[in-house]
Amino acid sequence: MPTSKVLTSATNFIKPSTLSQLHHKQLPGLTSLFTKFPRFKSTQGFTNPAKMSTEPSAAEKSAAFEKVLKRNPHGDFKAVEASRPAFDPSPKFTYSQTPQPDWAYGSGANSLAASASASAETKKKDEQQQQHIIVDPYTEGRPPAFNYKLLISAIVPRPIALVSTRSADGTTENLAPFSYFQVVSHDPPLFTLGFASPLTPASRAKDSLRILHETGECVINLMSTHFLEAANSCSTNAPLGVSEWVISGLTPVYDTQTVKAPRAKEAVFAVECKLVHVKEFESRSKPGETGSTLVVVEGTKFWIKEGAVNEELNQMDLDVYKPVTRLGGITYGLVREGLEIPRPDFEKDIGGMEGYEKLKKAREERKKEKE
Secondary structure, eight states: OOEEEEEEEOTTTGGGGHHHHHHTTOOOOOOOSSSSSOOOOTTTOOOOOOGGSSSHHHHHHHHHHHHHHOOOOOSSSHHHHHSSSSOOOOOOEEOOSSTTTTTTTOOOOTTTSTTTTHHHHHHHHHHHOOOOOOOOOOOOTHHHHHHHHHHHHHHEEOEEEEEEEEEETTSSSSEEEEEEEEEEEEEEEEEEEEESSSSSSSSSSSSSHHHHHHHEEEEEEEOOOGGGGHHTTTTSSTTTTOOOOHOOOOOOOOOOOOOOSOOEOOOOOOEEEEEEEEEEEEEETTTSEEEEEEEEEEEEEEEOOOOOOTTTTTOOOOOOOOOBOOOSOOOOOEEEEOOOOOOOOHHHHHHHHHHHHHHHHHHHHHHHHHH
16 A cells, blocks of 8 residues: 555544644544545645745746657657648537347347457457456556556546645635545545646645645536636746736636635536645655655535536536536547436345346356356
8 A cells, every 4th residue: 555644634623723733743543544534734844944944845846857758759740730620619418229129137238349250360369359368557668648648537527626725824825636536425525636746845746735735625626618718827837926816817707705715607517625634645757756646625616607507406507518528638628429328226136136136147157158
């Protein structure tokens, strides 16, 4: 298991009057990530970046990482883009049938796995494709960037959080996109953010991480097609003090109710968040150094564009929302088509234990036939 250390942790029911007593103190009895929900801020471990000039900055490390990663596979991307069809904004979200509407319980993979009418050559190719290779992420000489490149192309699609943070003194505002992002609970609403950087020392921390830990709050703006280019521009490796709001041209709105960080006016859906938990994980390629930092935040207010949600305020309209997802490399995905499959009821749809035993028996018979 990766070595880790907890930066902040406390119970959800800490009284506000005790927060100052906890500040900078070691908290005993740390328990599971999702049984502790602290709401306090800490700047423990931070030093003056000016005193650490010998350390490469987060921006410099990001630039070096990109050189190894070679994220952009094209020499002249604009020339390649110009050869492609123009973006079509007209398609609305549509539904199709499932790949095999007559699929039955116990049948395994659907008909797409192997077509009955496929040629011998195609079947042979399919069999070859079903063979698996093993990749050891810690193979000697394998750069960590290779694992990153593989994982972001395999774990797809991923939602994108455009995270807004504001320093405690209000002088620094940051806006950065994260696809190491996910909702992990609804009660309370919990979200995870993954940072490919340490929290300490401060000179090596990502700006969003440093400010989020300092203030204990942020705003997560979900990405839509109408500001895709602007949101992507926020991924630049800008140095500390440079505002991505200026680079992107997006509009900060200072009407948030539980945090000081602004939300993006262009976002159809945004969440005000309070810091819950921070944990650093030791690098496997560079033992002794921090390779990544996991952050858990709790949603305290939801902002939804009028007309993008139903009357019950519990279902988004995808034709208005038009969410964008992250794929591998420099590729984004558009959400334009879906299919529906009801969640099965064990008694009604599977036949309870009697039906289960029938499926189990049929499975054993098929296994014997293959032997």
